[in-house]
Amino acid sequence: METTDKKTIKGGExxxxxxxxxxxxxxxxxxEEQNMIAQTCRDFLAAEVYPNLDRIDAQEEGLMxxxxxxxxxxxxxxxxxxxxxxxFGKNFNTSMLVADVIGAGHSFAVALSAHTGIGTxxxxxxxxxxxxxxxxxxxxxxxxxxxxxxxxPNSGSDANSGKTKxxxxxxxxxxxxxxxxxxxxxxxxxxxxxVFAKIDDDENLTAFIVExxxxxxxxxxxxxxxxIKGSSTRQVFFNDCPVPVENMLSERQNGxxxxxxxxxxxxxxxxxAAIGASKSVIDTAVNYSNxxxxxxxxxxxxxxxRYKLAExxxxxxxxxxxxxxxxxxxxxxxxxxxAGGMDAGKAKLKSTEQFAVECAILKVWGSEALDYVVDEGVxxxxxxxxxxxxxxxxxxxxxxINRIFEGTNEINRLLTVDMMLKRAMKGELDLMTPxxxxxxxxxxxxxxxxxxxxxxxxEKKLIKNLKKATLMVAGAAVQxxxxxxxxxxxxxxxxxxxxxxxxxxxxxxLRTEKLVSLRGEEACTGQLNMMRIYFxxxxxxVQKAGKEALWAFAEGDEQRMMLVGLxxxxxxxxxxxxxxxxxxxQQLIAANKYCY
Numbered sequence: 001m002e003t004t005d006k007k008t009i010k011g012g013e014x015x016x017x018x019x020x021x022x023x024x025x026x027x028x029x030x031x032e033e034q035n036m037i038a039q040t041c042r043d044f045l046a047a048e049v050y051p052n053l054d055r056i057d058a059q060e061e062g063l064m065x066x067x068x069x070x071x072x073x074x075x076x077x078x079x080x081x082x083x084x085x086x087x088f089g090k091n092f093n094t095s096m097l098v099a100d101v102i103g104a105g106h107s108f109a110v111a112l113s114a115h116t117g118i119g120t121x122x123x124x125x126x127x128x129x130x131x132x133x134x135x136x137x138x139x140x141x142x143x144x145x146x147x148x149x150x151x152x153p154n155s156g157s158d159a160n161s162g163k164t165k166x167x168x169x170x171x172x173x174x175x176x177x178x179x180x181x182x183x184x185x186x187x188x189x190x191x192x193x194x195v196f197a198k199i200d201d202d203e204n205l206t207a208f209i210v211e212x213x214x215x216x217x218x219x220x221x222x223x224x225x226x227x228i229k230g231s232s233t234r235q236v237f238f239n240d241c242p243v244p245v246e247n248m249l250s251e252r253q254n255g256x257x258x259x260x261x262x263x264x265x266x267x268x269x270x271x272x273a274a275i276g277a278s279k280s281v282i283d284t285a286v287n288y289s290n291x292x293x294x295x296x297x298x299x300x301x302x303x304x305x306r307y308k309l310a311e312x313x314x315x316x317x318x319x320x321x322x323x324x325x326x327x328x329x330x331x332x333x334x335x336x337x338x339a340g341g342m343d344a345g346k347a348k349l350k351s352t353e354q355f356a357v358e359c360a361i362l363k364v365w366g367s368e369a370l371d372y373v374v375d376e377g378v379x380x381x382x383x384x385x386x387x388x389x390x391x392x393x394x395x396x397x398x399x400x401i402n403r404i405f406e407g408t409n410e411i412n413r414l415l416t417v418d419m420m421l422k423r424a425m426k427g428e429l430d431l432m433t434p435x436x437x438x439x440x441x442x443x444x445x446x447x448x449x450x451x452x453x454x455x456x457x458x459e460k461k462l463i464k465n466l467k468k469a470t471l472m473v474a475g476a477a478v479q480x481x482x483x484x485x486x487x488x489x490x491x492x493x494x495x496x497x498x499x500x501x502x503x504x505x506x507x508x509x510l511r512t513e514k515l516v517s518l519r520g521e522e523a524c525t526g527q528l529n530m531m532r533i534y535f536x537x538x539x540x541x542v543q544k545a546g547k548e549a550l551w552a553f554a555e556g557d558e559q560r561m562m563l564v565g566l567x568x569x570x571x572x573x574x575x576x577x578x579x580x581x582x583x584x585x586q587q588l589i590a591a592n593k594y595c596y
Contacts, residue, residue, distance in 0.1 A: 008332060008333070009023070009329060010429065011329070011353075011357050011358060012357040012419065012420045012423055013429060014502070014503050014506065016434045016467070016471070020510075021511075024507070025093060026324060027320060034090075034094050037098065038098070040074055040076065041102050044076065045102070049106070056106070056107050057106075058229075059188075059229070059230060059232065064111055064189065067111075068112065069142045071142060072140070072143070073141075073142070076102070076112070077116055077139070078140035079095050079116075080092070080094070080095040080116070081136060086136075086137040092348075092352075093324055093330075093331055095269070096268070099269040099272040103276025104280035106230065107231040107398070108230065109277070111186055113270070113273060114148060114186050115139070115145055117265060118194070119148050119186065120139045120140075120146055122148075122249060123194070124345065125262075125345045126207070126258055126345075127249060131246075146186065146190055146191070146193070146194070147184050147193050148185070149194060149196065150181070151181060151183050151184075152164065152179070153182055157407065159205075160205055162179070162196060162198065162205060164177065164197040165178050166208065167199070169242065173244065174242040174244055175197075175242075175243045175245060175248070176241065176242055177208065177216070177238040177241040179197060179238050180235065180237050181195070181238075182235045185232065186231075186232055187219060187232055187235075188219070191211065191213075193209075193211075193212070194209065194210075195209075195238070196255045196256075197255075199253075202252070203253070204253040204256045205253070205259070206248060206249075207250060207258050209247045210247065216241030217237070217238060217239075218236075218237045218239065219235060222234060223235075226397055227396075227399070227401055228401055261349050261352065264353060264359045264360075265359070266405075267362065267363035267407065268323065268330075268355075268359040271363055272323050272327075273366075273402075274366035275316055275370075278369055278374075279316060279594045281312075281373050281374055281377045281395050282313060282316065282373060282593070282594040285312070285376070285381070285392075286594070289589070303582065305585075306585030307581055308376045308380055309380075309585045309588050310530075310533065310581035310588070311376070313585075313588055314581075316373065316596075317508060317527065317530045317596050318530070319365050319366050319369045319504060321508045321511035322358075322361075322362060322508075326355055329355050329358070330351045333350070333351035333354050334350075356415075357415075357416055357419050360412040361412075361496075363406055364412050364500065365500060367399075367402035367403045370399045374392065377396070378392045378396050413500075414489060414496070416500065417492045418486070418492070421478065431474070431475070432475070434471050435475030436475070438471050441468070442562065455513075455521065462505075463502065463505065463509065465571075466502045466538065466570070469498065469543075469546050469565070469566055470495065470498040470502055473494070473495060474499075476553070476562060481553055488552070491552050491553060494548050498546055501537075501538040504534070505535055508535075509535075511527070512528055526584055529580040529584050532577070535575075539570050542570055543566060543570040546566045546570070547563065547566060550562050550566065
């Protein structure tokens with residue numbers, strides 16, 4: 001990894017600042033030890049998971065817990081757990097790499113993610129030293145499995161409205177928990193539950209560490225689901241479940257904050273897992289297209305199939321670029337906070353919270369990239385894609401949950417804008433100055449400087465202009481709608497899509513620029529083509545979202561002026577995207593796998 005000083009950046013600041021490729025981390029920079037960890041994960045999937053997918057989906061008694069045990073023996077469950085608690089103490093991006101590789105593991109990936117993330121991290125980051133010493137080593141080895149109990153029948157996205165109650169016992173030694181939780185991943189075999197409940201008439205949730213052995217816990221049978229059938233999903237009932245007072249996690253009424261912060265981590269890890277799953281599907285689709293013969297030719301020789309393969313790879317490449325860019329931002333923020341004297345656990349939370357905007361964007365873009373990839377994977381397989389005997393059936397069904405997990409994509413789009421505007425109102429993010437500058441630029445005569453024909457010049461100019469387009473629409477929406485903007489969900493989602501495309505496209509550009517600096521232009525033709533293909537999509541999408549938003553709230557001369565500005569900011573030189581796609585597809589076909 002690079003050891004040079006990097007420019008520190010705040011979460012959400014990508015929209016108003018220029019980032020150098022030297023300040024981002026790209027997956028090609030993982031070191032030997034990190035690549036060995038990734039290979040251990042691949043070998044585990046190949047040996048233990050892939051041969052048993054049908055048994056896993058049938059929820060064979062004891063199989064998933066035994067797989068978790070084996071993963072624990074290999075250290076896969078303890079990658080991000082500090083060494084003092086028996087883990088490897090690796091940085092955030094290393095844990096992202098594990099999530100990426102394991103993401104191809106279908107239901108096993110869900111079980112592992114729930115255990116290592118939302119099941120373990122609340123204790124690691126919010127627990128007392130006694131709690132951490134008691135639970136973390138056993139969770140790190142897999143001796144104890146964890147689950148997270150937040151959702152209730154009437155509280156999904158509105159998590160703080162949960163009805164589960166906790167009441168102090170007469171002797172003051174226990175909290176008695178009563179209530180119902182649903183969609184609890186790992187519920188059928190978990191030993192430890194992170195349970196959210198309201199004490200008496202508290203306004204906010206409190207979190208508790210609950211052991212199955214405490215008693216008072218019953219469950220419904222396993223849920224029958226569209227996908228991830230091998231993931232244990234239960235309704236969990238608490239009936240006067242006695243929880244020792246020392247098992248309260250953090251402070252009273254701090255549960256909602258815990259839930260939100262842990263979900264930030266879950267969102268970006270889900271994006272990593274979605275990309276790992278996408279790569280696996282592309283491998284399978286490319287392989288099939290090379291084997292399937294129609295009209296006396298492999299179907300990989302047809303332009304329509306090559307279009308699909310190239311688009312699948314392009315979306316994966318772009319989102320993966322943003323994943324590890326954000327992961328490194330989180331690592332850098334953590335290092336800076338610890339160097340400043342902050343406790344390591346608090347620094348972990350603060351660094352992730354700082355990039356909550358990026359986590360929300362990545363959750364949406366990662367899950368939607370996977371949905372696109374599996375859908376086209378089915379199409380490439382044709383009739384066999386619809387058969388339960390072929391691999392696309394499971395991939396297609398398992399992918400769908402990711403747009404709902406960790407906050408629906410609609411909620412995350414709304415959060416993207418909401419968090420940025422709140423930070424601006426607090427003075428943490430200066431959106432007003434650049435937005436005002438863009439508004440002034442609309443009134444001025446466009447400048448025509450000398451053309452820069454250097455590599456990446458066109459893309460850098462486009463990124464600047466797409467940022468201006470986003471700031472123009474967002475600034476005008478805030479000014480025009482003010483307090484009612486929070487109710488205009490469609491406009492907010494338009495703005496979220498504009499900002500998200502900026503982030504993902506810029507990330508693809510920065511990764512490609514860094515790769516070219518390391519390997520040379522000729523060795524990066526596939527990456528250059530994918531970057532440019534993605535720019536075509538981003539420019540069109542930003543123009544469409546901006547136009548829809550402006551049509552919704554602006555009118556008259558103001559609307560006409562901003563629509564002219566939008567066209568100016570989304571102007572792109574013609575690019576033969578068809579030829580670029582064909583070249584990307586040819587590289588995939590020659591390698592017979594995802595090769596980027």
